[in-house]
Amino acid sequence: MSRGAAGTDLGARAAGGAAWVAGVPQRLNLWLFTEVPLARIGLLRIAVFAFVVVDVLKLHTSGHFHGAADPVWYEPLVVGELLGIPAATPLLVELLKWGSVAFALAAMSGRFPRTLGWATAICWSWYQYVAFAYGKVDHDRADFLVALFLLPTVGLAHLSDRRRSEAAGFALRAVQLAAIATYFLSAIAKIRFGGWDWVNSATMVRAVVRRGTPLSEWMLDVPFLLHAAQWGLFSAELASPLIFFLSERWRRRMVAAWYLFHVATYAGITIAFWPHLVMMLAFLPLEQYRDRGVERWRRWRVSPGASRSSPG
Amino acid sequence: MSSGTTAPPTGSPGRGPGPSSRPGPSPRPGPSSGIDPSPHRVRLRRRGRAWRAALVCLLTVGYVSGSLVGDDHWWPLGPWRMFSTSTSPNAAVTVSALQVQVAGDPAWVDTGLNPPNVGLNRAEVEGRQNQILADPAMLATLAEAHARLDPDDEPWTGVRLVRRSTVLENRVPTGETRERVVAEWTADGGGVVVQQ
Numbered sequence: 001m002s003r004g005a006a007g008t009d010l011g012a013r014a015a016g017g018a019a020w021v022a023g024v025p026q027r028l029n030l031w032l033f034t035e036v037p038l039a040r041i042g043l044l045r046i047a048v049f050a051f052v053v054v055d056v057l058k059l060h061t062s063g064h065f066h067g068a069a070d071p072v073w074y075e076p077l078v079v080g081e082l083l084g085i086p087a088a089t090p091l092l093v094e095l096l097k098w099g100s101v102a103f104a105l106a107a108m109s110g111r112f113p114r115t116l117g118w119a120t121a122i123c124w125s126w127y128q129y130v131a132f133a134y135g136k137v138d139h140d141r142a143d144f145l146v147a148l149f150l151l152p153t154v155g156l157a158h159l160s161d162r163r164r165s166e167a168a169g170f171a172l173r174a175v176q177l178a179a180i181a182t183y184f185l186s187a188i189a190k191i192r193f194g195g196w197d198w199v200n201s202a203t204m205v206r207a208v209v210r211r212g213t214p215l216s217e218w219m220l221d222v223p224f225l226l227h228a229a230q231w232g233l234f235s236a237e238l239a240s241p242l243i244f245f246l247s248e249r250w251r252r253r254m255v256a257a258w259y260l261f262h263v264a265t266y267a268g269i270t271i272a273f274w275p276h277l278v279m280m281l282a283f284l285p286l287e288q289y290r291d292r293g294v295e296r297w298r299r300w301r302v303s304p305g306a307s308r309s310s311p312g
Numbered sequence: 313m314s315s316g317t318t319a320p321p322t323g324s325p326g327r328g329p330g331p332s333s334r335p336g337p338s339p340r341p342g343p344s345s346g347i348d349p350s351p352h353r354v355r356l357r358r359r360g361r362a363w364r365a366a367l368v369c370l371l372t373v374g375y376v377s378g379s380l381v382g383d384d385h386w387w388p389l390g391p392w393r394m395f396s397t398s399t400s401p402n403a404a405v406t407v408s409a410l411q412v413q414v415a416g417d418p419a420w421v422d423t424g425l426n427p428p429n430v431g432l433n434r435a436e437v438e439g440r441q442n443q444i445l446a447d448p449a450m451l452a453t454l455a456e457a458h459a460r461l462d463p464d465d466e467p468w469t470g471v472r473l474v475r476r477s478t479v480l481e482n483r484v485p486t487g488e489t490r491e492r493v494v495a496e497w498t499a500d501g502g503g504v505v506v507q508q
Contacts, residue, residue, distance in 0.1 A: 029361070029365075032364075032365065032368065033356065033361060033364075035353060035354075038354070061427065061428075062427045062433055064427075065427035065428060065431045065432070065461065066427070066431060066432070067431075068431040068457045068460045068461050069430075069431035069432055069453070069457050070431075070453035070456060070457060072450060072453055073431075073432060073436070073440070073453070077384075077385045077386070077387050078385050078386055078387075079387065079388075090460075125388075129387075132384075132387055134432060134436050135432075135435070135436035135437075135439040135440055136433060136435040136436045136439060137384040137387050137390060138394075139390075139391075139392045139393055139394040140392075140394065141388075142387060142388035142389070142390070142392075145388050146371070153364075162352070163352050163353060163354050164352060164353050164354070165353070165354035165355075166353075166354065166355050166356045166361075167354065167356055167360065167364075168354075170356070170364050174364075174367075174368060174371075177368070178371075178375075181375055182392055185375060185376070185379040185391065185392045186392035186393070186394060188379045188380070188391075188392075189379060189391040189392050189393040190393075190395075192379070192380070192391065192393075193391075193393050201400065201401070202400060202401040202403070202480060202483050203395055204395075205401070205405075205480060205483050205484075206405045206480075207395060209405045209478050209480075209485060210405060210407055220483075220484060220485060221484065223401075223482070223483035223484055226483070227483065
């Protein structure tokens with residue numbers, strides 16, 4: 001190749017590179033506002049609000065008991081100091097608990113999506129504040145606020161509305177980003193608080209000693225298993241943002257792998273990051289699953305046991 | 313508050329029932345580029361895109377700085393530090409427990425260190441150990457909270473905080489456990505630090 005031709009080639013490459021860089025904001029814009037069917041938002045909202053009801057009544061009740069604790073144990077968080085939030089009282093925790101339940105149930109109807117959605121968001125996040133302002137913060141609940149506050153911004157989203165919406169796409173993308181940030185930033189926290197040696201420490205042994213179940217206690221006798229699990233978890237967390245670069249098929253496999261990890265964690269140390277499990281639904285085409293389920297149900301209704309398709 | 317969407321006044325192409333399943337007239341394209349003539353798409357106006365993009369930037373800065381320099385008090389922007397600390401393979405794993413006394417019985421009996429029993433959970437009490445050592449009479453508030461939560465139970469006249477350790481050797485529990493009382497409060501004697 002002549003020098004002139006090489007120069008032209010390099011010039012063309014540089015121009016191509018510059019064009020690629022210049023196109024980044026546009027691609028980022030397209031990616032952040034990728035249109036999705038409004039029905040998907042409608043379904044995700046039902047899951048989110050149903051979770052709020054179950055969470056407040058059954059899963060995370062320490063906020064309620066803090067109403068009975070002496071105010072001497074109250075330790076305001078930064079947001080509480082900024083907003084001047086006082087210590088909890090029995091009346092306040094009842095209002096927040098039943099406010100969360102009532103607004104979430106009403107929001108599940110899909111009506112007044114902004115008013116009811118944000119009312120639920122405020123009640124639930126204040127209730128979480130009460131739970132966390134007494135000395136212990138659970139680290140799995142911050143990302144759920146993104147879902148609660150951003151899903152209402154989509155407005156009306158009928159369960160059969162197949163129009164594709166940028167606002168819906170943005171809300172889903174934000175929920176996905178928050179969910180994956182949880183994994184990635186918890187790897188960062190391990191480096192910050194546990195040091196690079198976290199992977200070689202006995203953190204999981206400690207977890208099993210403190211909260212083990214018959215399904216995990218046998219692992220204390222096979223210590224290399226928990227040691228290897230620490231390496232696996234840490235690597236998976238650091239690599240978690242790659243999910244945004246995968247094909248759709250592999251993205252869903254990765255979501256399934258994370259769900260399996262959470263099932264194993266629950267079996268082993270009875271800890272589940274419940275709100276986060278709901279957030280991960282944002283990666284899935286919920287309206288397609290719903291349609292498939294309905295289709296199967298109809299076929300089964302027409303002729304139970306047969307696999308032939310029905311006209312419906 | 314407006315979300316900045318431009319919802320075309322049309323139906324959906326969907327098959328399901330509902331108000332949005334009827335086909336409608338196409339909306340007129342607006343003067344700005346934010347409106348799409350397709351009845352199947354709902355696009356955002358420029359302003360709607362701008363505040364959303366700004367919010368993502370703001371949240372990113374908040375969460376990343378919370379993870380790098382923040383602490384639990386920054387919630388909901390604090391670091392995601394569940395199980396982030398290191399435990400030495402040859403150390404002891406320590407758990408706090410609560411013991412109580414009732415009137416007329418000198419025996420100390422184990423009781424749950426959990427919200428339904430005392431209004432607080434184990435980690436919350438463990439996190440305040442220094443405060444409890446400075447003011448062991450603080451344990452009396454646990455007896456008061458228990459009386460509020462379980463008024464039918466016999467009132468506690470003494471509360472003490474115990475630490476139990478399981479010794480590890482090369483990641484395996486040796487079977488050896490140690491127990492020591494940290495602080496104690498009794499209705500007669502008040503609060504005392506038992507051992508530091």
